[in-house]
Amino acid sequence: MKNLLSLLPALALLGIGPTQAAAVAPADEAGEYQAARERLVDFIHDYPRAIGERPDPRILAALRQVPRHLFVPEAARAEAYQDYPLPIGKDQTISQPSLVALMTHLLRPKPGDVILEVGTGSGYQAAILSPLVGKVYSIEIVEALARQATRRLDELGYGNVQVRHGDGYLGWPEHAPFDGIIVTAGAPHVPKPLLDQLKRGGHMVIPVGSTLANQELKVITKDQRGRLSERTIIGVRFVPLTRQVRG
Ligand code: SAH
DSSP states (O other), X not given: OOOGXXXXXXXXXXXXXXXXXXXXXXXXXXXXXXXXXHHHHHHHTTGGGGGTOXXXXXXXXXXXXXXXXXXXXXXXXXXXXXXXXXXXXXXXXXXXXXXXXXXXXXXXXXXXXXXXXXXXXXXXXXXXXXXXXXXXXXXXXXXXHHHHHHHHHHHTTOTTEEEEESXXXXXXXXXXXXXXXEEOSBBXXXXXXXXXXXXXXXXXXXXXXXXXXXXXXXXXXXXXXXXXXXXXXXXXXXXXXXXXXXX
16 A cells, blocks of 8 residues: 655655755745745645656646645644644644645546535635635534634635535535535545535545544545446545534
8 A cells, every 4th residue: 555655755865855845934924935835836746646647737736826824823834834734723633735735636626616525624625626626615523613714715715615514424415416525534434425415427535444544545436327436545644534513
């Protein structure tokens, strides 16, 4: 099983170390963050190498645009453009940028698509999808995070993203079916309601595994006749998909 981390030694050999995306002090100007962001995107631009594919220029452009430092707590801003996950409060994390890029790629987003995200968290993944598709519906089970992400996405002008507080296991039937579904929490199994809400020809990207140690990122595809197929991509570690709606 391939892991994205296995790319790191190869990159280090090329002299591209994680330290290259230099840390930025919180007080620095937006331009500093932009420069750090450019360095990060240069560092992770080969994100689909693990699956033997070329990067999607639209996804690289989205990564260059979205200000990740505004999606993490202020104390973590200096680290916003490093390629690792960061805590966002309430025991949750914002995913590693190269993994966000790979998952976005596997979703095969097209202009006009209607996408469901389960696990809004900080709203960063939804913001990355925003310029790539027509509409993003995102569900977050922790109310405080849902509220914070809603405000953040509004303020930053991601007008085609709608966030709702609730249990994403059940999907969002009112807006189904979806061209693509992306789950950003580790599920013990693929939720049946999400399979039902996936359009024919669509893909679902989902980490599956009952423990942190055995999670695998999977892509479930529904073909034009409604038949499902599954592909395992890499081993991953996501916070668990829970069923308990929290404040
Ligand atoms: N996509 C997020 C990272 C998500 S971390 C980002 O870009 O920041 C996973 C998130 O899934 C957490 O915020 C967690 O609270 C949420 N979550 C867990 N179980 C859930 C469920 N059943 N429905 C909706 N959200 C859920």
